Amino acid sequence: MQKVALVTGGAAGIGRACCLRLAREGHAVGVLDVNLEGCEAVVREIEAAGGKALALGASVADRRAVTEAVTQLRAKFGPITVLVNNAGIAQFLPFEEITDEAWDRMMAINLKGTFIVTQVVLPDMKAARWGRIVNISSSSAQTGALKMAHYSASKGAVVSLTRTLAQELGPHGITVNNIPPGSVMHTLMSEANRDKMQYSPETLLATLPVRRLGEPEDIANACAWLVKEETGYVTGQTIGVNGGRIVS
Numbered sequence: 001m002q003k004v005a006l007v008t009g010g011a012a013g014i015g016r017a018c019c020l021r022l023a024r025e026g027h028a029v030g031v032l033d034v035n036l037e038g039c040e041a042v043v044r045e046i047e048a049a050g051g052k053a054l055a056l057g058a059s060v061a062d063r064r065a066v067t068e069a070v071t072q073l074r075a076k077f078g079p080i081t082v083l084v085n086n087a088g089i090a091q092f093l094p095f096e097e098i099t100d101e102a103w104d105r106m107m108a109i110n111l112k113g114t115f116i117v118t119q120v121v122l123p124d125m126k127a128a129r130w131g132r133i134v135n136i137s138s139s140s141a142q143t144g145a146l147k148m149a150h151y152s153a154s155k156g157a158v159v160s161l162t163r164t165l166a167q168e169l170g171p172h173g174i175t176v177n178n179i180p181p182g183s184v185m186h187t188l189m190s191e192a193n194r195d196k197m198q199y200s201p202e203t204l205l206a207t208l209p210v211r212r213l214g215e216p217e218d219i220a221n222a223c224a225w226l227v228k229e230e231t232g233y234v235t236g237q238t239i240g241v242n243g244g245r246i247v248s
């Protein structure tokens with residue numbers, strides 16, 4: 001039976017790669033993003049390859065918009081049992097320059113967005129007694145990252161949320177894991193922040209054991225594995241996909 005997946009932040013970068021990959025694996029995919037045009041472009045790509053998808057314009061921080069989007073997706077393809085919480089924003093600011101507004105916005109999207117979307121989708125998974133949730137955190141949650149206190153704190157909280165949800169939802173047949181990407185190039189976020197990162201891509205490259213920077217498809221590969229039937233014994237885990245990264 002075709003499974004229905006919802007990917008947040010699906011219009012670009014890692015989210016887009018996850019949408020394309022899950023569609024290739026036979027999922028009907030809800031592509032949710034604040035960038036509706038970007039969602040529609042991803043849906044066209046999926047449909048051109050023979051897959052099924054639906055564009056959903058919504059902010060993960062807006063419970064009403066998320067609820068409407070999930071209702072639309074369910075009506076079109078059926079219950080949603082795969083969720084990839086990927087939508088996120090980044091910002092570089094010295095700790096003392098982070099305003100209350102900047103802190104709250106970071107938490108609202110990266111952390112509360114994950115909370116909201118998971119709560120809204122959960123009833124379908126519980127009813128099916130089966131579900132797969134993949135939260136995209138960040139290697140900065142593990143290492144910290146210069147001038148990213150609010151970002152790394154939001155992602156650290158996503159890691160703890162993952163572990164707790166794994167405990168609460170395991171008895172319902174639902175697994176919850178997180179992937180903390182590091183050094184993934186060719187996304188809007190990594191291109192926009194190229195010159196702000198603590199280490200240049202060139203410096204990072206020299207430190208990475210695999211001697212190449214990451215691509216969105218590297219994360220999508222791990223995501224596709226985590227949502228499989230056979231991965232049911234993996235939950236509450238942090239699956240690092242970072243080329244063996246040893247610096248923050």
Ligand SMILES: NC(=O)c1ccc[n+]([C@@H]2O[C@H](COP(=O)([O-])OP(=O)(O)OC[C@H]3O[C@@H](n4cnc5c(N)ncnc54)[C@H](O)[C@@H]3O)[C@@H](O)[C@H]2O)c1
Nearest residue numbers: 009012013014033034059060087088138183184187188189
């Ligand atoms: N690229 C990296 O190296 C890297 C490293 C660590 C973590 N991450 C995480 O991976 C995820 C994807 O990042 P990316 O590099 O692909 O970035 P990206 O900017 O290319 O994609 C993020 C997408 O999220 C969407 N988005 C932003 N705010 C939203 C909101 N409120 N509601 C819905 N959608 C929203 C954006 O429109 C965009 O399409 C993020 O959570 C990011 O923190 C990326």
